[in-house]
Amino acid sequence: MISLKVNGAAKEYTGDPEMPLLWYLRDVLELTGSKFGCGIGLCGACTVHINGEAARSCLMPMQNLAGKEVITIEGLSAHGDHPVQIAWEQVKVPQCGYCQAGQIMQAAALLKSKPHPTDHDIDEAMQGNICRCGTYQRIRQAIKSAAGGAA
Ligand code: FES
Ligand code: FES
Structure with a gap:
């Protein structure tokens, strides 16, 4: 067991x-x-x-x-209100949505280990999460927003 x-x-x-x-x-x-x-x-x-x-x-x-x-x-959060989820909603990241739960979980783990990631940190952490709709720009924007940087 x-x-x-x-x-x-x-x-x-x-x-x-x-x-x-x-x-x-x-x-x-x-x-x-x-x-x-x-x-x-x-x-x-x-x-x-x-x-x-x-x-x-x-x-x-x-x-x-x-x-x-x-x-x-x-x-991840009690009411869909993790900072990454809030940023995702504000930036309107998803398109079809299929990849997005994985993207959000990857981004949340990144911000836990690096609360203020650089562009390089973001690219490195997110490179294995594929989005066939190509929402990568908005993903990066939302991660920066969740980290408190410029959205
Ligand atoms: S389903 Fe697990 S990495 Fe693609
Ligand atoms: S939003 Fe469609 S695969 Fe990412």
């Missing part, structure tokens, strides 16, 4: 230890904000926080999560 926390709630998992976390989140817990994009760690649509750090849930087997704390987009 694997004990972990998801969005603050204790969970006990007894299924296939090799099942990816993304499957558990979406199919078992019905937390469908984290998206399946590629399944091989190349798009970032499935990004969650594990012990406070951004991680690709499509690549993370359940057996690696014993004692870990997982936060999904549903648990």
Whole structure:
């Protein structure tokens, strides 16, 4: 049995230890904000926080999560009011929206480790999160806005 926390709630998992976390989140817990994009760690649509750090849930087997704390987009803030979420709304970042939960989780992890990131920091942190709609300019603008810089 694997004990972990998801969005603050204790969970006990007894299924296939090799099942990816993304499957558990979406199919078992019905937390469908984290998206399946590629399944091989190349798009970032499935990004969650594990012990406070951004991680690709499509690549993370359940057996690696014993004692870990997982936060999904549903648990990032109580009312969708994390500074990154507020900035995303103000800047109107999303287009189709498919990649955006992953983008927001990646950006939130960046600002936690670097509250005032440079353009280089942003590019480096966000480069693995693909947006097929090309919202990259607004993503950068929103991250700066959330960090308290010029929007
Ligand atoms: S679905 Fe996980 S990185 Fe693409
Ligand atoms: S908003 Fe459509 S893929 Fe990013």
